Structures are given as structure tokens and as C-alpha cells.
Amino acid sequence: MGFRIPAAAIALLAAAPLAWSAVAARQASTVSLIVANGIVITVDGTRRVMNPGSVAINGTEIVAVDTPAAISARYRSADTIDATGKVVMPGLINTHTHAAMVMYRGLGNDLNLMDWLQKYIFPAEARTVSPEFVRVGTRLALLEMIQSGTTTFADMYYFEEEVAKVTKAAGMRGVLGQTVIEFPVPDAKTPADALVRAEAFARQFAHDELITPSIAPHSVYTLDAKTLTAVSQLAKRLMMPIQIHLAETQVEISLSQKRHQMRPVAILDNLNFWAPTTLAAHGVWINDDEIALLKRRDVGVSNNPESNMKLASGTAPVMKYRKAGVSIGIGTDGAASNNDLDMFEAMRQAAFQQKLVTMDPTAVSAAEALEMATLGGARALGRGQRLGSLEPGKLADLIIVGMSKARQQPLYDPVSQVVYASRGDDVETTIVNGRVLMRDRKVLTMDEATVLREARVAADLVRKAVQ
Amino acid sequence: MGFRIPAAAIALLAAAPLAWSAVAARQASTVSLIVANGIVITVDGTRRVMNPGSVAINGTEIVAVDTPAAISARYRSADTIDATGKVVMPGLINTHTHAAMVMYRGLGNDLNLMDWLQKYIFPAEARTVSPEFVRVGTRLALLEMIQSGTTTFADMYYFEEEVAKVTKAAGMRGVLGQTVIEFPVPDAKTPADALVRAEAFARQFAHDELITPSIAPHSVYTLDAKTLTAVSQLAKRLMMPIQIHLAETQVEISLSQKRHQMRPVAILDNLNFWAPTTLAAHGVWINDDEIALLKRRDVGVSNNPESNMKLASGTAPVMKYRKAGVSIGIGTDGAASNNDLDMFEAMRQAAFQQKLVTMDPTAVSAAEALEMATLGGARALGRGQRLGSLEPGKLADLIIVGMSKARQQPLYDPVSQVVYASRGDDVETTIVNGRVLMRDRKVLTMDEATVLREARVAADLVRKAVQ
Numbered sequence: 056m057g058f059r060i061p062a063a064a065i066a067l068l069a070a071a072p073l074a075w076s077a078v079a080a081r082q083a084s085t086v087s088l089i090v091a092n093g094i095v096i097t098v099d100g101t102r103r104v105m106n107p108g109s110v111a112i113n114g115t116e117i118v119a120v121d122t123p124a125a126i127s128a129r130y131r132s133a134d135t136i137d138a139t140g141k142v143v144m145p146g147l148i149n150t151h152t153h154a155a156m157v158m159y160r161g162l163g164n165d166l167n168l169m170d171w172l173q174k175y176i177f178p179a180e181a182r183t184v185s186p187e188f189v190r191v192g193t194r195l196a197l198l199e200m201i202q203s204g205t206t207t208f209a210d211m212y213y214f215e216e217e218v219a220k221v222t223k224a225a226g227m228r229g230v231l232g233q234t235v236i237e238f239p240v241p242d243a244k245t246p247a248d249a250l251v252r253a254e255a256f257a258r259q260f261a262h263d264e265l266i267t268p269s270i271a272p273h274s275v276y277t278l279d280a281k282t283l284t285a286v287s288q289l290a291k292r293l294m295m296p297i298q299i300h301l302a303e304t305q306v307e308i309s310l311s312q313k314r315h316q317m318r319p320v321a322i323l324d325n326l327n328f329w330a331p332t333t334l335a336a337h338g339v340w341i342n343d344d345e346i347a348l349l350k351r352r353d354v355g356v357s358n359n360p361e362s363n364m365k366l367a368s369g370t371a372p373v374m375k376y377r378k379a380g381v382s383i384g385i386g387t388d389g390a391a392s393n394n395d396l397d398m399f400e401a402m403r404q405a406a407f408q409q410k411l412v413t414m415d416p417t418a419v420s421a422a423e424a425l426e427m428a429t430l431g432g433a434r435a436l437g438r439g440q441r442l443g444s445l446e447p448g449k450l451a452d453l454i455i456v457g458m459s460k461a462r463q464q465p466l467y468d469p470v471s472q473v474v475y476a477s478r479g480d481d482v483e484t485t486i487v488n489g490r491v492l493m494r495d496r497k498v499l500t501m502d503e504a505t506v507l508r509e510a511r512v513a514a515d516l517v518r519k520a521v522q
Numbered sequence: 523m524g525f526r527i528p529a530a531a532i533a534l535l536a537a538a539p540l541a542w543s544a545v546a547a548r549q550a551s552t553v554s555l556i557v558a559n560g561i562v563i564t565v566d567g568t569r570r571v572m573n574p575g576s577v578a579i580n581g582t583e584i585v586a587v588d589t590p591a592a593i594s595a596r597y598r599s600a601d602t603i604d605a606t607g608k609v610v611m612p613g614l615i616n617t618h619t620h621a622a623m624v625m626y627r628g629l630g631n632d633l634n635l636m637d638w639l640q641k642y643i644f645p646a647e648a649r650t651v652s653p654e655f656v657r658v659g660t661r662l663a664l665l666e667m668i669q670s671g672t673t674t675f676a677d678m679y680y681f682e683e684e685v686a687k688v689t690k691a692a693g694m695r696g697v698l699g700q701t702v703i704e705f706p707v708p709d710a711k712t713p714a715d716a717l718v719r720a721e722a723f724a725r726q727f728a729h730d731e732l733i734t735p736s737i738a739p740h741s742v743y744t745l746d747a748k749t750l751t752a753v754s755q756l757a758k759r760l761m762m763p764i765q766i767h768l769a770e771t772q773v774e775i776s777l778s779q780k781r782h783q784m785r786p787v788a789i790l791d792n793l794n795f796w797a798p799t800t801l802a803a804h805g806v807w808i809n810d811d812e813i814a815l816l817k818r819r820d821v822g823v824s825n826n827p828e829s830n831m832k833l834a835s836g837t838a839p840v841m842k843y844r845k846a847g848v849s850i851g852i853g854t855d856g857a858a859s860n861n862d863l864d865m866f867e868a869m870r871q872a873a874f875q876q877k878l879v880t881m882d883p884t885a886v887s888a889a890e891a892l893e894m895a896t897l898g899g900a901r902a903l904g905r906g907q908r909l910g911s912l913e914p915g916k917l918a919d920l921i922i923v924g925m926s927k928a929r930q931q932p933l934y935d936p937v938s939q940v941v942y943a944s945r946g947d948d949v950e951t952t953i954v955n956g957r958v959l960m961r962d963r964k965v966l967t968m969d970e971a972t973v974l975r976e977a978r979v980a981a982d983l984v985r986k987a988v989q
Contacts, residue, residue: 164887195928421631513932
């Protein structure tokens, strides 16, 4: 009945799977970490979403993004994080903040900008900002950022070497800008002092894996041409990124014209200000010619939708920047004006604000908002080659986002769900430079209770300062 | 050595506290629940914030709001919830939603309104809406609402008696509007059928503690004058609140003018449409004369900032409504267009959108946004006497909001922190009509796993419907 399979052939067939897996095991590389079986939003060149997909990480780098079967065939890992049913995506890049200002969150609300600054923020800063205060505030900000999936932040503040120390200790990546401003501030009596500080800071953290020292001239209306030129020269000499507030408010435009007889972009272009990497924060009151110029000068832009709405600053021409090919990322601004460091909120508002203002519901899709919050931000900070997407060879900055809350059901489109129905609190795991900073909501690189206790003490100083 | 206190006096002193507490115990009333020692945001006539404060509840009503000492002296309770360090505030009132549409959350995104409706929402509704589907979807919505601190929702959908059943079972309060629209829909082939349904629904839930039956004519551009008049007459006869989409988009204005040769408000006023309680959802494209008319007719308005931004509908003139004294609340709209039912997001966006569009950072303060999301919504739904604030005699609809997350530190101003730095997920306890629906994040009136499982099954129907 039927034909007989020779016994030898049966033996061969039975042995084959074992033999094959032995070969596979011999061929598999060992990597440090595999994030397995998630819904992988890559933000790669084809905006591929793999469902399911796995990411193999070795040391500080992503080595492969592929199907779970392909990854498990090719790699063994010391550690595996199961991401079944969860989104795996590039870590969020907050392109503009003043991290330590979380200490002024909710201090003075719903005020005109000058009332708010003069009655609350400036007195509080004058009386409270110290190296210790900056460390405490930045730690609170780092905790919030790690908990909400930010893996790189661009900062502008004082005592930036202290920001760098606590950032490095927390394992976070930062492009940290030492402020230069013309009036006396807690860490520098003069702009010249600030330039000295910036240079020392740059040398202290040169070639650091996580910290990119940067210089942060405050704005064209708070600096003269001589200082702006000196900042530019220092940045070019030390290859430091520049971060500057640019065209944030209408008041800034008129102050700039009064002081320099030019609009902000022209002032800077006239001084040949632009460094190899320059990030313009806000970029709200910018016309078409200025957008074209920023593109030619390879200047990146940070869009800050929540701050621009809450402070009634205006709306950045995001669609025009994108059409012109300007690198544009998203920022939260300081939590004093926003009022949080949650990049999920910022992504959502980046979409909502543009849709409203352009009266076009197709403006800034969920995919575009997510791209700006990741790869766009990386490019705006001059790090597009190394950060912002899940691709082999990029640095391993990624997050795992839970999708199981009632408010996230049903799940038809993961990109839409991330942008329109998720929060920072949904981030379960945050990985920077291949190191797990938070796992299953437990922050591993900071002691949460200590951070909160120190922040409470510092908050009492702030309360006294504005009494 | 020293003077001697007579033994009798010592005995008297020793007995005094006991005697006093015995008197207090005799005088203390027994109540069902005390929420003790919180940061109580009352939204009362003087917008009092008591820190600390306690709320005594007996049965379905608030009996006292006072200092913790005063409350514990005057009341004993069967149950006490400690709210130390947490905000206690009126439950949020979502004045406009289509609850069961959570089933279409994230279905089609970033599309022009007509593409979205015609390619996704209408086909999905035609093929999936049934009594069972509405029950499943509404349960998912109820879970999300209870988890995010909503205690009353105003709904417009189909099979509203099913919405009522599951709402009542979950212990939630609802003003539930049976839809009337001119084309055939899953629960009514004609507007006449829908009117019959609405009347039966009103009779079925007459005098219900939690459910207020309502009628929901879709809009002036999807109904003729005859049907609008019939709706109005039925509402007046049965004393049912009316909910209607009004002036949501510019397209609606032109369709209305084409069909009725009048703008939407004039169409309705001409028909003497207004019932004792009429809620106009959206109210975006409304001019000054129309605002004055809505005030004279005592029509309430539901502002839906997130939906209006995401769908690029426009911006309701909230500041003008408030100046004119129109009752105005906040709504999320359906989660298909928003994309969640989180009233905290809606509060924040109500503030942000107005600040942006009026270019005035003082527009819609945190306190005003919170008032609109509570008392304002109660008034817009004709329930201002019984809902929307924490005051003796009001129904016991309140929430406890945790304030301990890193992103909520420091806490300078609880109202600012609720509106600008908190989320639905921070709500720990939700109480409706004196009954605890969620305690310490555990929903007590629904089985979360069952709700989510049933929603997954229904989502598969939706996927098939739009393939």
C-alpha cells in the first residue's frame, strides 16, 4: 500500500531540524539586548511599521530590525525584553527645553508674558538658581523625561555643566546649551563670563558619549552684535551646536528691529552667525524668504506648539518649513510655560495646532508628527545620521509604549494611537545608548523618592522667592 | 514644692475630653461617606479652594464641605476615603460625545471630513451598529470615562435605550440623546421611526436617578423644518432636553443656507425650536447677534476644542459666549474625532485654543477651564442646580485626583496643576450619586477584562466593515 520510504531517508529527515538549528546556533551572534515581538515603528526611509518585529541591540548600537523569527535565528542575547502588543519606536527628541525650570511649573498662570516673567520667573530665578538648584531641578526633569519616553533633550539654561553631570548620571542624552545673555545671571555677570564658562564646559565634556556641549545665546533682542559674533566664532572654533530663541513672539520682532534695524533672521545672517549646527527655537514669526534662507544656511528649527499656544506666541509655519526641506523637530519648552515635558502631548499639539490654523485636517498627519518628534528632531540637532530612527548602525535610543489601556482600544493604526491616544505615562521602557533607563515603569538610574524629596525642598525656596 | 491641685479638679480635667467627645458623638450625624483631608476645589460661588478640606456625603447628596476638623466633629461615616495631598473636585461633565464611537477610535486619520466620513465612519456604522455593538462600545467608553473622572456625559447616538441600560449598570450619570436624522440609520428607517423610539425611550427612563432621556436631532442640514418642529414639540411635551450639532463647520453653514435660506441659528429660532433645555454642540461659526439670541433663548453650548482642532472645524467664540452669559461647557466629541474621552485633555485644549486664537495668554484661565468642565457643563445641560460643584445639597458627583507624579511637581497652584499638568489617568477615585465607581484606580462597577475582551471582538467587525 503506497510506496515505502527507505529507513535511512527517515533517519536523515528526523535529524535535519536538529542539525539545522545546531548550524543556526553556531552562526548566531551574541548581542546585548533584544526587544522582541513588538509593533515596531521604525521611522526609517520607507516609514516601515513591522507588526510584529524585533530589534537587536549590541552595546550602544542597533544591529538589526527584522521579523521576530529572523532576529531569533540570527542573534542570541544576554537580555530580552518582550514587547508583545506594545509599540517599539525611536526615543523622543525634545529639541527645546529649559529642564531645571520644572521647578517653576505652574508658578504664575494665564498672565501676559511680561507680567509672568517680571512678577514670577525673573525674581524666582534671581533668588533661587544655584548649582544645587539646577541639579535638583534637572533631576526632576530627567525623571519626568525618562518616564515619558524622551531619550535626547536640547537644553538652554545656567550652570550647564551641572545639567551635564546629572544628565550623564541618569544615562540620558543631552545637547546642553550654556546660556549667554547680556544682563547678569546666576552663573555669569557678563556675556564675556558666559563665553568663558561655555568654553570650559565644552572642553570638560568633549567627546562624551551622551553629552554634546552647546552654546545658547538667548536671542537677538537680548544680545548685541559683538557678543553674537563672539558666540558664533566660539561655536565654530569648538564645533559646538548653537541654540538660540528665534522669532518667538511679535514683541521680539519689534524689539529686534528697534535694536538692530533688521528682523531677527537678517541680523544673524548679516553677522555670518550660523555654525555647522544651529537650532532656532520657536521660529514662529518667520516669512517665506526667511524660511528659504534658513534652509540655505542648514539651520534646524524647534517647533513648540504647547508653549506657543499657552503663551499666545503664535503658530510656527510648520507646513512651509517642511515643504522647504528645513529640518524641524518638536520641543516642549520649559515646563514653566507648557506645563510639562511630555513629548506625546507636544506631538499631538503639533498636529492639532497646524490643522486648526491652516484649516486643513490633513496638515501634519500622525506619521508626520511622530517623524518630527524623532528623526526630524535628530536632524534639527545635526544628529540625523546617528539618532531618530530604528535602523542598523544607529544609536540604540528607543522606547516601548504600552497599548493596553481602555483609552487606547481598539488598535487599528499604531501610529495614530501613539500620537492621538497615548501619553508619556504609557511608556513602559526607555533605552538610551543601549542602556535600559526605565524598565516596566521602574526608573533604574535615579532614585525617584530622593529626586522628589529634594524637589520639595527646592520648591520651598521658590515659594519664598516670590512671596 | 509648688501648689497642689485638688484631686477633685484632676478627676474633672481627666474626664473632660471624654465627656466632650461623648457629647460630640451624640451630636454627630452619621453619613455614608467622608472624603477627608484633601485639597478641595469647590467651584462654588466664591471659587473656594480648601487646603485641607473634607466633604461629607450622605446617600446621593453632599451634606457638608468644610475643614477636616469641622467635618470630623460633626459627622461619623460608614466609609472614609483619605485624600491627603490629593485634589478633591467636582466630577467632570462631558457635554458632547458619541460614546459608542470609541469603537472607531483611530479609524481613518488626518483626512478631509467628507473622505473620513464616507470612506470610514459611515460604512463602518452601516455595517456594525446594532444594540449589542452599542452596548459593547458604550461599556468601553464608560470604562474610559470612569477612569478619567467623568461623572456625567451627554450622548448622541443610536439605540440610546441600550446606552441607558449600560450607563445605569455602570453607575454613571447620562443625558442620553436618541438621534433623529433624515436618512435611514441602524435604529430607525425614517425620522418618524426615530421620534417613536425617542418617546418610548423617554417613558422607559422617566424619573430615573441617573439617566435623563434626551432627543438629538442631528443638525439643521440633515433635517427638514417639519421634522425639526416635530422634535421640538416632542421635547417640550415630555420635558426632554434637546441636543443638536449647531454651526460646527463652515460647510454646515453653506449647506444650511442652501437648504433653508437661513443660517443655522435663524432656522431654529424661526421654528420656535428651543426647548426648556437645549444644548448646541460645537457652536463654532456663530456671530455676535446669534450669541445674543442663544443667550435670550437660554440655549447652552458645548465647546469641543480637540475635535474642532483635529478636524480643522474652527474655533468657538468661547470668550464671547462667556461675556454674554451663555452657559458653556466642554465636550470631547466622539473618540473617533478627538481621539479620547479624557476631559483633562479637553480642559487644557479649551484654554490653549482660546489663548492662541485670541492672541491673549489671559484668555480662558485654568480656573475658567475647570469651571466650564464642571459647573459650566452642568448649567449648559440645565442641571446647574444639582450638579457641577461641591456644595451642600448638590448631588455627590466628585473625583479624587492624585498629585504625586514627577510631572506634577512642585505643587504651587492646584487649579493650574489640574488643568495644565494632570491627565485622566491621575484620577484615583470617581464617585457618582454618592456611589464609588472607581476606588484607587480599581473600577468597581464594571469588569475591565470583560469590557476589553468584548471590545476586541467588536473591533474585528469594524475591521471587516472597512476592508
